[in-house]
Amino acid sequence: MFQSARSWIKRKYPDYYKMIQVYDVAGGQIKYKTTADLPYGRYKSMMFTVTIDIKEKKYKCTIDGLQLMGRLYNFYDAATAYDFSVDREVCEAVSKRFSEIEDGLREYVTSEGPTIARRNF
Numbered sequence: 177m178f179q180s181a182r183s184w185i186k187r188k189y190p191d192y193y194k195m196i197q198v199y200d201v202a203g204g205q206i207k208y209k210t211t212a213d214l215p216y217g218r219y220k221s222m223m224f225t226v227t228i229d230i231k232e233k234k235y236k237c238t239i240d241g242l243q244l245m246g247r248l249y250n251f252y253d254a255a256t257a258y259d260f261s262v263d264r265e266v267c268e269a270v271s272k273r274f275s276e277i278e279d280g281l282r283e284y285v286t287s288e289g290p291t292i293a294r295r296n297f
Contacts (some may be wrong), residue, residue, distance in 0.1 A: 177230045177285050181206055184284035188276075197225070204230040209241075212273050217265035219244045223252050226277060237286055239274055 178201060185192045189210065198207035207227045214221055225241040243252035244266065255266070 177233060178206075180284045181228050181230065181235065181281065184265055184280050187284075188280055198227075212269060214244075214265055214269050217263045218246055219263060219266055220247050221245045221252075222255070222266070222269065222273075224273075228281070230285075235276065237280070237281055239277065242270065254290060 179229055182199075184209065185196075185206065189195055189208075192208070195208040195210055196206065197209060198205055200206075205227065207225065209223060210226050211223045222245070223241075223243045227238045227240075229236045229238070242255040244255050245252050284291055
């Protein structure tokens, strides 16, 4: 399962080696940080962390640490509930990216389907 998750990351992100923060085969954890453009609205991009824990032939994917970069400034700032209530594009983009990750892992890692935990934003 660990190698399957790694294969999916390599396929999804050609420059995956720059994104990996934790790659622990013995502990069964891969952690990476990724970005996505937001073509409309107040924000131009988002960044978040994906953690994949694999133990006993099961895995859990946690997506957290969402940060947004506004169109008027050039740094990432933590997302707040206000960002989601005001900017529909942020909600749609976050949901789309999470679905891509969920579907990709499901396809590569297991036929039983993943356990996805979304938190910290």
